[in-house]
Amino acid sequence: MIPPDPGKGPSHDFHLTVPDGDDHERLVCRTCGFVNYVNPKIVVGSVVTHQGRFLLARRAIDPRLGFWTLPAGFMEVGETVADGARREAREEANAEIVIDALLAVYSIPRISQVQLMHRATLARPDFSPGAESLEVRLFAWDEIPWGEIAFPSVVWALNHWRQVEGQAVFVPFTNPPGETGDRPLAP
């Protein structure tokens, strides 16, 4: 079930076919039989607060360059979900975070993403823009630049954070009713 590491093989000559024992079309290499499974990708991230304010980063990269987002990004191989969320805070905001809870699991089928968003705090009040950020700031709730938020799920996560503020035990949220996140990432 686990594809071999394509980095270790030669170039592949892919064609679309249904592998033996499968029920979906996949890209299969005519030469070596490698199956290039394309599955949803996992985004790991966090609503990070410090003394009641929310850490947001302004994107230095497309899509949505210049818009504000939470520290979040694609999970990498070889790490846990929590490791990934901590790494993203480090990469985007030079911030060390302490994860407290799983806040939400969002499904965004159009772009085949599952977003695992956490509730976290700053381990210490140090942060600065990483390579993918123009600017990193703490915002009070009323200061959040709602008109300049990069992705719908950032708005969902911030609002979901507020709904369980101070609660130790809660059920992680899923998409708001009727919301598919189905707005293009790129303008």
Place this chain on the structure above:
Amino acid sequence: MIPPDPGKGPSHDFHLTVPDGDDHERLVCRTCGFVNYVNPKIVVGSVVTHQGRFLLARRAIDPRLGFWTLPAGFMEVGETVADGARREAREEANAEIVIDALLAVYSIPRISQVQLMHRATLARPDFSPGAESLEVRLFAWDEIPWGEIAFPSVVWALNHWRQVEGQAVFVPFTNPPGETGDRPLAP
């Protein structure tokens, strides 16, 4: 950040390099620039009960052919997490399930999997082996064939189910302390 659909392109001539603006090595096509991101895969599944008994399927496929497992498998593109868990119950056990809660989020870094396991019940008492199963059965807790379970996370999920039996609101579990699931899938 979202790779183009490799199914729509010609054959690729991959080499390992760090793409512009990235910080990890990726397989990049010399010809068309397509980046083959390899990210962790999502397994979606459920602990399904009916009148206090647990639905298990005996695997008809490798790895762990002949061993018992929960209805679970790789999430496919274009579906939500819950859709995927329901599809797997249908494919492996011809069972319609009603999902009640997110039971656990397990990280298994060695094989780069994130497993999203749910708590569910049978919508009706109908089930039978799908193409990937030799046999599907309901087991009372004391009848579960613990020595013939396919994967460590199946044991985790069953035990976690018991820990929150009857609880409507609970925090989803992660890996048991010290457990990485780091046992080969294949014998």
